[in-house]
Amino acid sequence: MKYFELTCKAYLKTDLKFNDNFENISKFxxxxxxxxxxxxxxxxxxxxxxxxxxxxxxxxxxxxKFFKGGSMxxxxxxxxxxxxxxxxxxxxxxxxxxxxxxxxxxxxKTINQYFISELYSVTPVIVSVENGKFWTMDESGDIVxxxxxxxxxxxxxxxTFYGExxxxxxNFIQLLEVKNRVPQNIIIHKDGKKIRFFGNKFRIVPxxxxxxxxxxxxxxxCGLGEKNSYGGGFCVGKKMR
Numbered sequence: 001m002k003y004f005e006l007t008c009k010a011y012l013k014t015d016l017k018f019n020d021n022f023e024n025i026s027k028f029x030x031x032x033x034x035x036x037x038x039x040x041x042x043x044x045x046x047x048x049x050x051x052x053x054x055x056x057x058x059x060x061x062x063x064x065k066f067f068k069g070g071s072m073x074x075x076x077x078x079x080x081x082x083x084x085x086x087x088x089x090x091x092x093x094x095x096x097x098x099x100x101x102x103x104x105x106x107x108x109k110t111i112n113q114y115f116i117s118e119l120y121s122v123t124p125v126i127v128s129v130e131n132g133k134f135w136t137m138d139e140s141g142d143i144v145x146x147x148x149x150x151x152x153x154x155x156x157x158x159x160t161f162y163g164e165x166x167x168x169x170x171n172f173i174q175l176l177e178v179k180n181r182v183p184q185n186i187i188i189h190k191d192g193k194k195i196r197f198f199g200n201k202f203r204i205v206p207x208x209x210x211x212x213x214x215x216x217x218x219x220x221x222c223g224l225g226e227k228n229s230y231g232g233g234f235c236v237g238k239k240m241r
Contacts, residue, residue, distance in 0.1 A: 001113040001214060003221030004085040006077045008092065009105040012055075014069040016100060021054045021067065022123070022231035023188045025075055028101050030229075035091035047160050050079035051223030053122055053234045072104075076234075080161050080221045082110075116206055116216040118238040124184035124199030125150075125225040126232040134198040136183045147173045150225060154215040157222050172212035175205035186230055197227050 055073040079085050092103045127135040127149050135146050151171045158166050179201040186197045206216035224233035
């Protein structure tokens with residue numbers, strides 16, 4: 001197994017509020033998908049097998065609560081699909097006209113599967129529960145159900161990309177720690193309405209068996225949980241020393 005990672009060095013043309021970070025990058029990536037001739041992926045219902053990080057704020061950004069226009073920032077796009085990454089790269093080189101973001105440089109890396117001792121979610125992990133709500137300690141608090149949904153979601157991502165079932169004998173999660181005190185959120189606008197996806201930051205210790213490690217790797221490649229094409233569930237992995 002392997003995934004493909006594209007680091008994008010971007011010039012931010014205008015100030016950007018933290019709450020607008022994910023939506024603006026998501027729209028930028030979607031435009032690049034369309035520019036790259038991947039309309040079918042853009043319109044696809046279901047798993048798209050890619051995700052992205054937000055901009056990494058500086059200490060000054062955190063103090064001011066916005067990203068500063070006229071500054072350089074990086075964001076990362078990941079996917080199991082190398083063809084997708086290559087087409088995105090070609091589209092970005094054509095200098096996409098965007099009012100907020102201009103990508104000046106891209107660097108592609110191939111990441112081969114490695115043993116993951118820990119997963120950390122950098123962006124909120126979104127998990128749906130009943131009545132159109134999202135998993136939080138207040139709305140649900142059921143850790144067992146949370147682990148099951150995270151596991152099942154990764155199994156489906158694996159199956160839809162590789163075209164085969166994964167025979168997991170146990171949940172891929174050995175230990176899960178909720179890192180935030182209050183729910184985190186990703187905000188988008190649709191049909192003139194503001195929509196909030198509530199999520200959480202997790203530290204996860206995956207099990208050591210082969211299938212658990214495969215699913216943990218898929219989490220790195222495609223994102224953990226839902227709404228990955230909006231920036232949800234972007235993770236970093238810690239290697240076994």
